Amino acid sequence: MSDWGIFAAMLRRDLRIELRTREALLAMGFYALLVMVIFSFAFSADAALTARAGGGLLWVAFLFAALVALDRAFLRETAEGALVGLQTSPAPRAALLGGKFASSFVLILGLEAILLPLFAVLFNAPAHADWGGIALTTVLGTWALAANGTYFSAMSVHVRQRGLLLPLLLLPVSIPAILAMVQATQVYLGGEGVANYWLQLLAGYDIIFTALGLMLAEMALEVE
Amino acid sequence: MQPFLTCQRVSRFFGDAAVLREVSFTCGAGELVALWGANGAGKTTLLRVLAGALRPTGGTATVGGAAVGTAAARRQTGFLSHGSLLHPALTVEENLRFYATLFALEQPQAAVEAALEQVRGEHLAGRRVGELSQGMRQKAALARCLLHQPRLLLLDEPFASLDRATVAELRACLAGLRDGGMTLMVSSHQEEAVADLATGALTLERGRLLAQTEEVAERV
Numbered sequence: 001m002s003d004w005g006i007f008a009a010m011l012r013r014d015l016r017i018e019l020r021t022r023e024a025l026l027a028m029g030f031y032a033l034l035v036m037v038i039f040s041f042a043f044s045a046d047a048a049l050t051a052r053a054g055g056g057l058l059w060v061a062f063l064f065a066a067l068v069a070l071d072r073a074f075l076r077e078t079a080e081g082a083l084v085g086l087q088t089s090p091a092p093r094a095a096l097l098g099g100k101f102a103s104s105f106v107l108i109l110g111l112e113a114i115l116l117p118l119f120a121v122l123f124n125a126p127a128h129a130d131w132g133g134i135a136l137t138t139v140l141g142t143w144a145l146a147a148n149g150t151y152f153s154a155m156s157v158h159v160r161q162r163g164l165l166l167p168l169l170l171l172p173v174s175i176p177a178i179l180a181m182v183q184a185t186q187v188y189l190g191g192e193g194v195a196n197y198w199l200q201l202l203a204g205y206d207i208i209f210t211a212l213g214l215m216l217a218e219m220a221l222e223v224e
Numbered sequence: 225m226q227p228f229l230t231c232q233r234v235s236r237f238f239g240d241a242a243v244l245r246e247v248s249f250t251c252g253a254g255e256l257v258a259l260w261g262a263n264g265a266g267k268t269t270l271l272r273v274l275a276g277a278l279r280p281t282g283g284t285a286t287v288g289g290a291a292v293g294t295a296a297a298r299r300q301t302g303f304l305s306h307g308s309l310l311h312p313a314l315t316v317e318e319n320l321r322f323y324a325t326l327f328a329l330e331q332p333q334a335a336v337e338a339a340l341e342q343v344r345g346e347h348l349a350g351r352r353v354g355e356l357s358q359g360m361r362q363k364a365a366l367a368r369c370l371l372h373q374p375r376l377l378l379l380d381e382p383f384a385s386l387d388r389a390t391v392a393e394l395r396a397c398l399a400g401l402r403d404g405g406m407t408l409m410v411s412s413h414q415e416e417a418v419a420d421l422a423t424g425a426l427t428l429e430r431g432r433l434l435a436q437t438e439e440v441a442e443r444v
Contacts, residue, residue: 005325005328006325006326006328009322009325009326013311013314013318013322016313016314016318017311017313017314020313020314021313076311079311079312080307080308080309080310080311080312080353081305081306081307081308081309082307082309082310082311084277084303084305084307084309085309085310085323085368086326087276087277088275088276088277088298088301088303089298089323089326089327090295090296090298090299090326090327090328091325091326091327091328096326222279223276223277223278223279223293224278224279
């Protein structure tokens with residue numbers, strides 16, 4: 001069995017567990033929806049304001065959803081000691097971590113696909129907004145959060161204050177990516193600037209941090 | 225006999241607390257070694273170190289010549305832990321197929337069926353692990369351990385919370401594995417369940433190996 005086979009098995013297994021339990025999906029959806037609704041109450045549905053600040057509002061909601069999903073990524077492995085099963089198997093760590101990353105990425109992206117139209121309605125997004133560009137930014141931005149978040153989720157799974165540690169580790173490292181995703185979304189919503197520059201930054205960030213995560217996978221899944 | 229499992233001055237600390245202190249022993253292939261000791265003696269820690277689930281703080285251990293913790297050693301080792309290591313939301317078959325992939329087995333479905341047959345657990349295949357009784361869960365966990373046909377099987381309190389009939393079934397299974405040439409190490413507080421199966425015993429006390437004996441049955 002190739003590493004890709006193990007990667008695919010991990011991805012299938014995690015998605016199957018999530019579809020059966022819906023633990024992460026419900027929590028992610030609830031938090032993201034709450035953030036969007038509260039922001040929509042605070043800011044009037046004004047297309048001009050959305051063009052100026054919508055990128056930030058959207059990514060706060062996506063970030064909350066991502067943090068919930070990433071926290072759960074390895075938490076679900078603590079049931080019945082399943083993590084020990086992964087650690088005592090001879091499977092390459094990069095394939096295991098890659099599969100975990102892919103399942104988190106798919107879950108977060110799936111929820112974002114539902115939230116994006118809701119955002120357009122709640123915030124009266126400008127008619128001339130470039131939704132293709134926003135979708136591309138969402139894919140690249142979610143990739144960045146899932147790649148780093150999966151890695152830190154594995155590292156922090158045994159820590160008692162895991163819920164606090166994950167954002168403390170993830171957010172500082174993700175600042176360049178967060179800046180790029182907010183700025184690119186802002187431009188596509190009708191703001192000023194050049195989106196391509198931010199997209200290139202985001203794509204470069206994704207490549208570097210995905211490669212780093214896979215190279216250091218052994219450390220993330222190391223036994224105590 | 226060439227030792228199959230070797231442990232040389234293996235120590236494990238948790239912070240400042242020494243849970244294993246320079247434990248050394250060897251086991252030959254086809255032996256069933258009982259692991260005795262009171263709670264906190266270090267039995268679980270020793271088994272976890274040998275399974276590659278914990279790193280030793282000092283010393284070395286090998287399984288079939290491969291250093292513990294390497295992929296080569298993991299391929300030869302099965303570990304029955306306190307938890308089943310199976311995800312409760314998945315069926316027994318789904319869990320076992322996943323592990324078959326992790327161990328790169330060429331015919332995963334055939335391996336799953338053979339492992340379930342070996343523990344007489346064919347009827348469990350389609351049931352979710354979270355819905356199983358303790359005895360059924362233990363059978364499913366044992367099937368997971370046997371899936372890749374390991375040469376070393378480490379069992380941590382395998383008889384805990386099992387009724388008499390299930391203990392008898394499990395004992396028959398372990399005797400069959402021993403007679404088939406597998407090396408087994410079994411920790412248990414139920415000495416009567418293991419003693420007559422064992423070909424040798426290790427006794428731990430506060431992390432130190434007190435004795436390695438071959439006269440197990442006399443003890444009970």
